[in-house]
Amino acid sequence: PIIIQDKDGRQLANAFDEIQSLGDCFLLKEYEPNHQKAGLFWWHRPSGKVIASLTDRIVTSFAQVPHHNVLIFTTRDGLHAYDLEASKKGKLKPVSLPPVYSILRKNGFDRVASDTTGNLWGMKYDRLMRIGVDGSVTDLHSRNGLEVNNIWGIYIDREGILWIRTNGSGVAKLVNNEVEIVSELLGSDGSSISALHAQPQSDTIYFFNAVDHYLYQWSPASQLRAIARLNTYVCRIQQHGNTLYLFDYTGVY
Numbered sequence: 001p002i003i004i005q006d007k008d009g010r011q012l013a014n015a016f017d018e019i020q021s022l023g024d025c026f027l028l029k030e031y032e033p034n035h036q037k038a039g040l041f042w043w044h045r046p047s048g049k050v051i052a053s054l055t056d057r058i059v060t061s062f063a064q065v066p067h068h069n070v071l072i073f074t075t076r077d078g079l080h081a082y083d084l085e086a087s088k089k090g091k092l093k094p095v096s097l098p099p100v101y102s103i104l105r106k107n108g109f110d111r112v113a114s115d116t117t118g119n120l121w122g123m124k125y126d127r128l129m130r131i132g133v134d135g136s137v138t139d140l141h142s143r144n145g146l147e148v149n150n151i152w153g154i155y156i157d158r159e160g161i162l163w164i165r166t167n168g169s170g171v172a173k174l175v176n177n178e179v180e181i182v183s184e185l186l187g188s189d190g191s192s193i194s195a196l197h198a199q200p201q202s203d204t205i206y207f208f209n210a211v212d213h214y215l216y217q218w219s220p221a222s223q224l225r226a227i228a229r230l231n232t233y234v235c236r237i238q239q240h241g242n243t244l245y246l247f248d249y250t251g252v253y
Helices: 099-106
Strands: 011-013 016-022 025-030 040-044 049-054 059-065 070-075 078-083 111-114 120-124 127-131 137-140 151-156 162-166 171-175 178-181 193-198 205-209 214-219 223-229 236-240 243-247
Touching: 016 059, 016 236, 016 243, 025 059, 059 120, 070 111, 078 099, 099 120, 099 127, 120 151, 127 151, 151 193, 162 193, 193 243, 205 236
Parallel strands: 059 111, 193 236
Antiparallel strands: 016 025, 025 040, 040 049, 059 070, 070 078, 111 120, 120 127, 127 137, 151 162, 162 171, 171 178, 193 205, 205 214, 214 223, 236 243
């Protein structure tokens, strides 16, 4: 597991639910079950130490937007931004939120995510909004076909298919603004899937079934394949290079 320590070896946190590569660091978001704290930690890979942290706010999500040079993060009081290049060096430099993203703040989106094509996505309970690199806005909600509730996460594969994991509506995919519930395709009713990841370089997805405790792989060609049974509860799956990182609320593996 990744252990988060300061330069003096003191452990700062041990439960996380998101990780991203940022310069020579992993940027990790803390998980705390009572939601009393949720900081960001810059874990320097070469040294194995934390070189920067943001612990005075409850962070709910973060996303890198290179074409605006901003690291955007959400808290209970809205959207905020840091200079991205400075953040890669562990230097926290607040900057103004680019005006193109003010629509997310105005409409109360409480989580963000970015994709490999440079789009920024805003998420809230039953609504998604995509802000394109060119500033175009796509608003998805129940009135135009997004019939899902309690959106927990979105993932985009190589084919541009948007996979949506929800709490209560199962797993759905969005192709050309058409929503399809696909939980049965994955051998589940959706309520048992606690984590999902879509590979941006392929059409493969990985997911964890919290009932049988198996990590599965699915693709249109190979269909469903069990990879390993894990003696834990995986809450998030992310990939960097050829490595899958699994979060179980107590550590990162």
